[in-house]
Amino acid sequence: MFATLEQLPPDPILGLSAAFREDPSPDKVDLSVGVYKDRAGNTPVMAVVKEAEQALIAAQATKVYLPAAGSPGFREAIFRLVMGEDTQDLRPRSAVLQAAGGCGALRLGAELVQRAQPGATILLGDPTWPNHGPLLSGGGLQLARHPYYDTATRSVVLQPVLDALESAAAGTLVLLQASCHNPTGVDPTPEQWGQILEVIVARRLVPFFDIAYQGLGVDPDTDAWPIREAARLLPEMLVAVSSSKNFGLYRERTGALLVLAQDRGRASAIESHANKAARALYSMPPAHGALIVETILTDAQRETAWRNELAGMCAHIRGLRSRLAEGIMAARPGYDASWITRQQGMFSLLGISRDEVNSLREQHHIYMGYDSRANLAGLNQDNLPRVAELVAPLLPGD
Numbered sequence: 001m002f003a004t005l006e007q008l009p010p011d012p013i014l015g016l017s018a019a020f021r022e023d024p025s026p027d028k029v030d031l032s033v034g035v036y037k038d039r040a041g042n043t044p045v046m047a048v049v050k051e052a053e054q055a056l057i058a059a060q061a062t063k064v065y066l067p068a069a070g071s072p073g074f075r076e077a078i079f080r081l082v083m084g085e086d087t088q089d090l091r092p093r094s095a096v097l098q099a100a101g102g103c104g105a106l107r108l109g110a111e112l113v114q115r116a117q118p119g120a121t122i123l124l125g126d127p128t129w130p131n132h133g134p135l136l137s138g139g140g141l142q143l144a145r146h147p148y149y150d151t152a153t154r155s156v157v158l159q160p161v162l163d164a165l166e167s168a169a170a171g172t173l174v175l176l177q178a179s180c181h182n183p184t185g186v187d188p189t190p191e192q193w194g195q196i197l198e199v200i201v202a203r204r205l206v207p208f209f210d211i212a213y214q215g216l217g218v219d220p221d222t223d224a225w226p227i228r229e230a231a232r233l234l235p236e237m238l239v240a241v242s243s244s245k246n247f248g249l250y251r252e253r254t255g256a257l258l259v260l261a262q263d264r265g266r267a268s269a270i271e272s273h274a275n276k277a278a279r280a281l282y283s284m285p286p287a288h289g290a291l292i293v294e295t296i297l298t299d300a301q302r303e304t305a306w307r308n309e310l311a312g313m314c315a316h317i318r319g320l321r322s323r324l325a326e327g328i329m330a331a332r333p334g335y336d337a338s339w340i341t342r343q344q345g346m347f348s349l350l351g352i353s354r355d356e357v358n359s360l361r362e363q364h365h366i367y368m369g370y371d372s373r374a375n376l377a378g379l380n381q382d383n384l385p386r387v388a389e390l391v392a393p394l395l396p397g398d
């Protein structure tokens with residue numbers, strides 16, 4: 001049966017991590033895979049997560065399955081985290097399902113849409129996170145791409161985005177990253193969000209938000225603002241939530257799919273279909289990570305501790321951005337590197353060529369995406385000066 005399957009090339013991002021692990025150089029720097037790193041270059045378990053996990057294990061009396069929709073306490077807590085405190089009018093018209101990470105939520109959302117509108121189209125900005133395509137098309141959606149980012153100005157190309165939305169048929173889905181855009185680090189400004197949402201409302205399009213870095217851009221409320229604004233304006237939308245980065249729960253596969261519907265009846269019908277879709281995919285979601293998030297967000301003291309710890313991670317990334325910009329400007333006098341500090345989150349698309357990316361890796365052991373996406377959280381005080389010096393002359397522009 002399997003004789004027809006040829007060996008595939010390694011996954012571009014995961015393949016780089018494997019190459020990094022095998023590189024014996026003491027100078028190696030990993031700016032490839034999108035995980036948060038501390039000053040020592042580790043991706044630690046957050047202190048509040050460790051404490052909540054211990055409390056959870058001490059109190060846990062069973063490992064019996066969760067319902068297909070997930071733990072009720074987690075579902076309420078994650079809804080509040082994304083939508084805000086003032087959600088009394090939104091919650092009744094929402095379906096909320098626990099999912100296996102943001103990836104699971106994206107896929108489950110696609111499967112759900114497929115049940116309502118077989119062959120529906122989703123608009124994707126270019127570039128976007130490379131896994132969006134496979135997750136969404138794997139769930140049956142048709143992909144249509146439009147420009148998102150201008151490499152010369154390192155900003156959102158608003159008019160082509162608006163044109164793509166204007167010319168989409170009513171009911172078309174639109175994938176929107178709420179904050180900390182992967183891979184560019186460039187989010188629309190609040191004014192641009194206003195214009196984007198205005199066209200979405202006018203054309204009766206349906207946003208499918210992806211929020212994977214809530215709290216790593218500015219703070220959890222500011223980073224979720226575009227979603228809350230859309231929820232105020234629109235009858236229907238989907239949100240794929242990931243708890244991988246902001247709770248550091250990567251391998252626990254923790255996330256949620258939120259779906260806003262026109263009314264309570266539709267939300268209930270949506271939840272029944274999403275349950276059915278989940279049942280056919282994996283039956284029930286994994287419990288451990290979701291119960292950790294629930295343990296944190298249902299306890300005011302733990303939630304405050306989490307917000308503080310997350311704010312520290314966010315400040316660390318912002319500090320690295322400032323120091324990288326300073327290092328680049330010191331190595332290349334006259335060059336304006338302020339774009340690095342204007343961007344949000346862990347990523348930056350440096351805009352250097354594939355050959356330059358390859359030579360940084362082969363000659364200097366600095367690993368980043370082939371498209372020059374760099375996870376700036378991989379920098380630290382030891383490696384930052386060298387990276388700044390090597391990257392500075394390669395950056396396009398004056």
Ligand SMILES: Cc1ncc(COP(=O)(O)O)c(C=O)c1O
Binds near residue numbers: 243
């Ligand atoms: C933009 C974006 N969306 C979603 C995800 C999904 O994350 P996970 O499935 O690990 O929760 C990621 C992870 O890197 C991401 O960068």
